[in-house]
Amino acid sequence: MKTTTVIIGAALLVLGAQRSPADEISPEAQSAAQHVAVTTCAICHGPQGRSIAPKFPMLAGQHRPYLVAQLKAFKGQTRGDPDALGYMWGMAAPLDDEMIEALATYYSVQKPGPGRAVDAAEIARGADIYAKGVAEEGIPPCIACHGPGAAGTDDFPRLAGQHAQYLLKQLRSFQSNLRNVAVMHGVAKELQGKEMSAVAAYLESLGGA
Template identity: 50%
Template sequence: MTPVRSAAPIRQTFAVAVIAATLTACSSKPPATSTGEAPPEQVQGIVHVCSSCHGMGGHSISPTFPRLAGQQAGYLEAQLKAFHDHTRADPHALTYMWGMAAQLTDPLIKGIATYYSMQAPVPGTPQDPGEMAAGQRIFVEGLPDRDVPACQGCHGEKAEGMDAIPRLAGQHREYLQEQLRNFASNARANEVMHANSAPLNPAEISAITAYLAAQ
């Protein structure tokens, strides 16, 4: 029997080829301005490729791929550079984003980040009321007995984020759970988030992500 191959590498290879073709097609065109910005048509071409996973306007449907609409531009820019430099190496980063970001220039990264930051965020999805209430307590108060600070101290009162600190409100619950587990295990290296997520048990991760997904 012929083994079934995952479609993910095939889709990524095709998408990378499309990115390369887009960059080649626009390479002879000057920047839109004298400030080093990427040409708008180039940004839109790459965003079109991104939409195959992240949805139109960054409104992702699959929890494998984070919602980008309304995300902080500084955070998106930092993550795209980390994918490009291979300094973010969690499993999905390696599988999907290393190849996708390989040919992105700094001006193009900035243009993509700006585009998604200006899109309307996806509204939150209601979750179990009990879990949401438990998650809200962690978000607002932290877990002082385990030196886990209140999430809102960095991510904002409405989980909207700021600059390089991501927006969490309305994100896929499953995606948030995966990232907390990645931080806890150091699969995704971040000293602050490792310290804050490692003490959380599965029930607390479930609660905090239920609250955030509903915002």
């Protein structure tokens, strides 16, 4: 019951987000976005969205609607996790809707990098939680929304290959509601630290498309 509520809530949340088709973006705007991405965003998010430092999320291959929603949340200052405040509120402030769409398009078509596996036992635990959840704690399986291989969909972010450090910080921010997303708060509020670490390690180990 709890799981179903979470999934329906997530679907409603994402479907409510505004989306614009990529073909509405002018070639000039797309070119300008590429310049911004390479010369500014890449300083933290790495070449073609494959960030080097684990503080900054991988953006390569991330789904466009998710990126658009996040950039708008940064600009509107409605996403409140620590690095959103410290970095992205400022960076997103001058972006207009067309630039947001074009940046999201740029990153959505980049090739994701390979996964990085560290601790096989932890990854196995994480894979189990990802696929099955933790029934006794009422934690739903992540796979229900984020899909097989954590590739995500248009409506749910890709998590495969994401930096574990970033994922952990986000899970903690969902848990504390610093990043105020009701669906993920529902998922993360009962997660133990070790469970978060395991899921993050599993997701970081995933590569490919």
